[in-house]
Amino acid sequence: xxxxxxxxxxxxxxxxxxxxxxxxxxxxxxxxxxxxxxxxxxxxxxxxxxxxxxxxxxxxxxxxxxxxxxxxxxxxxxxxxxxxxxxxxxxxxxxxxxxxxxxxxxxxxxxxxxxxxxxxxxxxxxxxxxxxxxxxxxxxxxxxxxxxxxxxxxxxxxxxxxxxxxxxxxxxxxxxxxxxxxxxxxxxxxxxxxxxxxxxxxxxxxxxxxxxxxxxxxxxxxxxxxxxxxxxxxxxxxxxxxxxxxxxx
Amino acid sequence: xxxxxxxxxxxxxxxxxxxxxxxxxxxxxxxxxxxxxxxxxxxxxxxxxxxxxxxxxxxxxxxxxxxxxxxxxxxxxxxxxxx
Numbered sequence: 001x002x003x004x005x006x007x008x009x010x011x012x013x014x015x016x017x018x019x020x021x022x023x024x025x026x027x028x029x030x031x032x033x034x035x036x037x038x039x040x041x042x043x044x045x046x047x048x049x050x051x052x053x054x055x056x057x058x059x060x061x062x063x064x065x066x067x068x069x070x071x072x073x074x075x076x077x078x079x080x081x082x083x084x085x086x087x088x089x090x091x092x093x094x095x096x097x098x099x100x101x102x103x104x105x106x107x108x109x110x111x112x113x114x115x116x117x118x119x120x121x122x123x124x125x126x127x128x129x130x131x132x133x134x135x136x137x138x139x140x141x142x143x144x145x146x147x148x149x150x151x152x153x154x155x156x157x158x159x160x161x162x163x164x165x166x167x168x169x170x171x172x173x174x175x176x177x178x179x180x181x182x183x184x185x186x187x188x189x190x191x192x193x194x195x196x197x198x199x200x201x202x203x204x205x206x207x208x209x210x211x212x213x214x215x216x217x218x219x220x221x222x223x224x225x226x227x228x229x230x231x232x233x234x235x236x237x238x239x240x241x242x243x244x245x246x247x248x249x
Numbered sequence: 250x251x252x253x254x255x256x257x258x259x260x261x262x263x264x265x266x267x268x269x270x271x272x273x274x275x276x277x278x279x280x281x282x283x284x285x286x287x288x289x290x291x292x293x294x295x296x297x298x299x300x301x302x303x304x305x306x307x308x309x310x311x312x313x314x315x316x317x318x319x320x321x322x323x324x325x326x327x328x329x330x331x332x
Contacts, residue, residue, distance in 0.1 A: 003257070003259070003266075003268045003327050003329070004327075005255065005270050005273060005324045005325065005327065006318060006324055006327050007324045011324075016273060016323070016324075017272070017273045017275060017297050017323050017325075018323065020322065021275075022275035022276055022277035022298065022300065023275075023277030023278070023279055023322065024277075024322060025322070026322070027322025027323055028320065028322045031322065031324065181320075184319055184320065185319075214277065220278065221277060221278030221279050221281060221282045222282050224279070224282075225279070225282050225283070
């Protein structure tokens with residue numbers, strides 16, 4: 001009976017099972033992040049900042065220095081940490097509400113200034129913690145609590161293409177990618193490249209992760225995977241959008 | 250809480266030893282859908298939230314690919330391939 005759960009070493013085991021809902025994509029993104037931290041052996045140097053929203057439930061997730069900040073302000077807080085302590089590896093972890101709605105100015109300006117931090121954004125197409133309201137990333141026609149007839153693109157526009165926006169404004173040296181929890185190995189590779197980009201001091205690195213929210217989508221496991229694998233990639237193209245030393249597309 | 254405090258259940262299949270930590274399993278079912286041989290099913294053993302956990306039913310079908318362990322957001326599954 002010597003079998004132990006195969007958790008990343010950087011996870012804080014006393015706080016598991018973690019606080020996220022059953023089937024939540026945050027667990028998978030944080031698993032990929034934990035494994036990336038382990039493989040780069042940077043656990044002692046990481047400063048982990050989490051945002052308001054579901055992502056704040058990761059405040060005791062890692063055995064790393066963690067800070068929890070106000071709506072969308074993770075990016076500037078972590079930027080400040082990085083400027084004060086350039087030897088630290090600073091990670092801003094947020095949801096799509098914190099990153100694209102309330103904190104879009106911070107994200108865009110951090111990218112424009114080419115701050116040497118890593119931002120990881122989890123995109124689940126709604127505001128999860130407050131009950132599934134429409135978010136900037138809600139897909140056209142998708143029903144949420146505040147768009148019961150589906151998102152109408154005439155009055156409410158189209159989903160925010162975050163990584164494309166960041167890649168358009170970011171300078172040479174930035175790393176921008178979009179992964180999905182349907183492909184955890186690829187997502188881990190992207191997060192690892194983003195952290196490596198910060199370690200190398202090239203510039204801003206940003207990874208968006210397409211993720212699921214079974215609680216607020218009201219989906220079972222089968223429908224959750226269908227939505228993540230078939231619906232979401234129609235609007236959000238998975239792949240590396242900008243890498244250092246290569247022209248962005 | 251130490252590691253050994255998680256409740257667990259082991260099922261031996263032809264090619265693997267399947268361990269489910271019911272003290273971590275929240276019963277989301279993501280692994281059942283991702284299993285390429287459809288050998289995972291709901292179990293009678295309950296998980297940490299009082300929802301059903303999972304276990305392999307058709308023992309010969311498990312190929313020990315580890316996909317269920319990979320997609321588990323709670324790291325509740327450990328697959329050991331039999332030598």
